[in-house]
Amino acid sequence: MVQYLSPRLDASFAALSDATRRGVLEQLGRGDASITELAEKFQMTLTGMKKHVAVLEQAGLVTTRKIGRVRTCQLGPRRLEEETAWLESYRQRWDERFDELDRVVEELTRKEKSDDSRNR
Amino acid sequence: MVQYLSPRLDASFAALSDATRRGVLEQLGRGDASITELAEKFQMTLTGMKKHVAVLEQAGLVTTRKIGRVRTCQLGPRRLEEETAWLESYRQRWDERFDELDRVVEELTRKEKSDDSRNR
Numbered sequence: 001m002v003q004y005l006s007p008r009l010d011a012s013f014a015a016l017s018d019a020t021r022r023g024v025l026e027q028l029g030r031g032d033a034s035i036t037e038l039a040e041k042f043q044m045t046l047t048g049m050k051k052h053v054a055v056l057e058q059a060g061l062v063t064t065r066k067i068g069r070v071r072t073c074q075l076g077p078r079r080l081e082e083e084t085a086w087l088e089s090y091r092q093r094w095d096e097r098f099d100e101l102d103r104v105v106e107e108l109t110r111k112e113k114s115d116d117s118r119n120r
Numbered sequence: 121m122v123q124y125l126s127p128r129l130d131a132s133f134a135a136l137s138d139a140t141r142r143g144v145l146e147q148l149g150r151g152d153a154s155i156t157e158l159a160e161k162f163q164m165t166l167t168g169m170k171k172h173v174a175v176l177e178q179a180g181l182v183t184t185r186k187i188g189r190v191r192t193c194q195l196g197p198r199r200l201e202e203e204t205a206w207l208e209s210y211r212q213r214w215d216e217r218f219d220e221l222d223r224v225v226e227e228l229t230r231k232e233k234s235d236d237s238r239n240r
Contacts, residue, residue: 010137013136017130079215086142
């Protein structure tokens with residue numbers, strides 16, 4: 001099972017919890033972009049966009065390089081493998097848990113029906 | 121493509137960005153538990169655990185019911201399908217993007233080698 005105690009998961013899920021940051025990742029998936037281009041695209045101040053990019057950079061989801069006065073962003077090294085594994089493992093447990101509850105309900109219904117017919 | 125502008129994704133990724141909350145979800149995947157049991161398990165005050173459960177409840181990841189004085193928690197209706205779809209779509213873009221960069225580097229290397237041999 002994937003360990004829930006992972007500071008990496010904390011950082012990446014927090015980075016993904018903002019619509020603009022998810023949008024920036026989608027945008028960089030189409031091609032590298034400067035902070036200025038991203039700020040324009042998402043109708044945001046440069047300062048605001050810089051903050052979002054910093055959060056993504058700290059989570060390893062974006063890398064930036066500065067050439068002259070332009071800072072260009074590209075997708076970072078992290079492919080969200082650990083995050084996907086956690087979600088998959090959770091969904092599996094979820095399915096098992098609800099299957100189990102279904103079985104309990106079925107069992108109770110069957111028992112009720114047999115009690116009913118005995119009391120008739 | 122999955123829309124990045126989803127308040128549901130904001131809430132669920134924020135809920136998942138805390139190790140204790142991920143731990144609570146893993147725990148509830150094994151069986152329902154009261155707030156008191158969860159607080160003990162994660163060595164936390166009742167107030168602290170109530171706050172975590174409220175965040176999970178708001179994100180649809182946990183449901184609670186109160187019987188007498190005990191509030192019991194169980195996994196909520198959300199199976200994290202939208203979240204998984206977003207991650208999968210992101211990883212696909214990530215792969216495509218890095219394949220593209222690989223091709224560019226390969227192209228440049230080939231060009232450099234052919235220039236080298238011409239200049240020799």
